[in-house]
Amino acid sequence: MAAPPVALIVLLLAAWEVGVRTFAVPGYMLPPPSDVWTAFLEVRSTLPDHIRTTMTEAIVGLGFAIVVGVAFAALVVSIPQLRRAFYPLLVLSQNIPMIVMAPLLVVWFGFGLTPKVLIVALVGFFPIAVATTDGLLRADRDLIELVRGMGAGRWQVLRSVLVPSALPSFFAGLQISATYAVLAAVIGEWVGASSGLGLFITRAQSAFRVDRVLVAVIVIAAVSIAMFAAVHLIARLAMPYRYVSTEGEER
Amino acid sequence: MTAGISVQHLTHRFAGAPPVLALDGLSLEVPQGRFAAVVGPSGSGKSTLLRVLAGLLRPSEGRAAVDGHEVIGEPGGVSFMPQRDLLLPWRRVLANATLGAEIAGVPRAEAHERAEVLMERFGLSGFEQAWPSQLSGGMRQRLALLRTFLMPRPVLLLDEPFGALDAITRREMHAWLQEVWRRDGRTVMLVTHDIEEALVLADVVYILSRRPGRLVATIDVPLPRPRTARDTTTPAFVELKARVLDALEGVTPPEEPRAVPSGQRSAP
Ligand SMILES: Nc1ncnc2c1ncn2[C@@H]1O[C@H](COP(=O)(O)OP(=O)(O)O)[C@@H](O)[C@H]1O
Numbered sequence: 001m002a003a004p005p006v007a008l009i010v011l012l013l014a015a016w017e018v019g020v021r022t023f024a025v026p027g028y029m030l031p032p033p034s035d036v037w038t039a040f041l042e043v044r045s046t047l048p049d050h051i052r053t054t055m056t057e058a059i060v061g062l063g064f065a066i067v068v069g070v071a072f073a074a075l076v077v078s079i080p081q082l083r084r085a086f087y088p089l090l091v092l093s094q095n096i097p098m099i100v101m102a103p104l105l106v107v108w109f110g111f112g113l114t115p116k117v118l119i120v121a122l123v124g125f126f127p128i129a130v131a132t133t134d135g136l137l138r139a140d141r142d143l144i145e146l147v148r149g150m151g152a153g154r155w156q157v158l159r160s161v162l163v164p165s166a167l168p169s170f171f172a173g174l175q176i177s178a179t180y181a182v183l184a185a186v187i188g189e190w191v192g193a194s195s196g197l198g199l200f201i202t203r204a205q206s207a208f209r210v211d212r213v214l215v216a217v218i219v220i221a222a223v224s225i226a227m228f229a230a231v232h233l234i235a236r237l238a239m240p241y242r243y244v245s246t247e248g249e250e251r
Numbered sequence: 252m253t254a255g256i257s258v259q260h261l262t263h264r265f266a267g268a269p270p271v272l273a274l275d276g277l278s279l280e281v282p283q284g285r286f287a288a289v290v291g292p293s294g295s296g297k298s299t300l301l302r303v304l305a306g307l308l309r310p311s312e313g314r315a316a317v318d319g320h321e322v323i324g325e326p327g328g329v330s331f332m333p334q335r336d337l338l339l340p341w342r343r344v345l346a347n348a349t350l351g352a353e354i355a356g357v358p359r360a361e362a363h364e365r366a367e368v369l370m371e372r373f374g375l376s377g378f379e380q381a382w383p384s385q386l387s388g389g390m391r392q393r394l395a396l397l398r399t400f401l402m403p404r405p406v407l408l409l410d411e412p413f414g415a416l417d418a419i420t421r422r423e424m425h426a427w428l429q430e431v432w433r434r435d436g437r438t439v440m441l442v443t444h445d446i447e448e449a450l451v452l453a454d455v456v457y458i459l460s461r462r463p464g465r466l467v468a469t470i471d472v473p474l475p476r477p478r479t480a481r482d483t484t485t486p487a488f489v490e491l492k493a494r495v496l497d498a499l500e501g502v503t504p505p506e507e508p509r510a511v512p513s514g515q516r517s518a519p
């Protein structure tokens with residue numbers, strides 16, 4: 001299953017290597033993959049610290065995004081009048097460019113963890129809020145009536161039908177947020193940080209070390225994929241019924 | 252106030268354009284411990300009646316009580332099996348079976364224990380840990396029925412519980428239902444459009460008219476129990492069936508004779 005993408009990547013890397021060497025492209029414009037690999041070996045010992053910082057920001061920020069996003073969805077679904085009031089605000093919050101927001105947050109909250117976490121949360125809560133709201137609103141009316149007929153109160157309806165119904169949508173939203181979380185943390189670090197992949201990139205850029213920038217790009221992609229995979233795994237554990245094989249085929 | 256099910260002058264109009272008059276002045280009394288069947292063409296308000304009794308739908312007019320307690324707007328007083336099987340896809344078979352009991356406050360261990368015993372009788376043993384999506388239509392319906400039985404309520408309301416079953420399984424379920432009902436003695440109201448099913452299972456059959464639903468006949472079924480498919484050929488049974496058909500005939504316009512399944516029209 002993984003064979004075709006791997007083959008394609010190998011082919012592209014080979015083409016890149018050969019192309020750069022044939023046309024003698026200077027390293028400060030585009031280094032060949034072999035140089036990127038050498039650069040990776042150079043920085044290997046300092047990378048884990050940066051990765052740890054960025055991942056901490058991404059995960060903590062995502063945690064806030066989940067809390068705020070789910071709270072938003074719950075509020076808006078239980079009080080329909082709020083939906084019309086809040087939705088425009090929600091969309092507005094996504095139209096503030098992060099590049100503009102990041103320096104402001106640094107001015108307000110300093111160079112520590114806080115501004116990065118806030119940026120991740122700001123980027124991440126939107127998909128979660130929208131998807132979870134949708135999931136809650138689309139719960140099967142008949143199932144709600146069924147448990148109400150059994151004598152379930154508001155809380156029991158929420159627990160036994162609404163939450164499980166909204167779970168697939170929630171995870172769909174979370175998956176999008178998790179994918180962007182690392183990138184958002186990096187953007188936060190760009191403005192000012194003492195550690196993190198964003199700082200690593202800033203330093204490499206000012207030293208014209210394109211090879212190191214590319215190392216960081218690859219690491220960011222890898223970390224993002226890891227986050228995505230982790231969310232996928234949690235979703236599988238939380239909703240085993242969605243991954244049952246019927247007659248041997250996977251859904 | 253009497254025990255059992257009591258419905259008085261029940262009228263319900265669904266709002267809309269045009270409004271739909273689903274029930275029109277329906278009154279009936281099912282004494283405690285009796286098995287009643289409600290038969291009528293589709294659209295005659297049978298499901299509407301059960302939803303009112305389950306406390307889920309406020310009728311436009313009329314009263315409804317179960318064991319002397321008003322049930323209108325008070326869900327949770329009866330054990331109700333809706334027309335769709337409505338299993339929770341995220342609960343395994345056993346957990347689906349105990350849902351109603353859990354909501355009714357039966358301790359989980361006790362509910363599980365009682366469910367395990369009934370699994371066998373419902374032909375679901377071995378599937379306790381399966382997901383609903385892995386069951387056949389018939390199994391899903393039996394599970395929904397099992398769940399209804401596990402709720403500790405004095406009255407069972409069953410809306411076409413055997414609709415998705417094949418004829419053989421259906422006959423098994425008839426035998427089984429009579430047996431279980433004889434033992435636990437609860438009042439049952441079963442909605443069906445299968446006349447033989449009504450006559451095999453019930454002590455009394457209520458016949459509703461085409462929309463709006465009005466009570467057109469009440470037919471007592473004084474046949475000995477337990478009844479089986481063989482009893483459907485006895486003269487007494489055939490005679491009762493003819494009476495039900497006549498009552499339905501009166502409510503079915505002649506240009507739409509298919510409202511009654513053709514195989515059941517040949518009563519002498
Ligand atoms: N929620 C609803 N809104 C509007 N009309 C409804 C609703 N539920 C049922 N009806 C109408 O009321 C009539 C009786 O429905 P129902 O009780 O489901 O009949 P039955 O179960 O006997 O087939 C039908 O004409 C149906 O279309």
Ligand SMILES: [Mg+2]
Nearest residue numbers: 297298299334
């Ligand atoms: Mg119906």
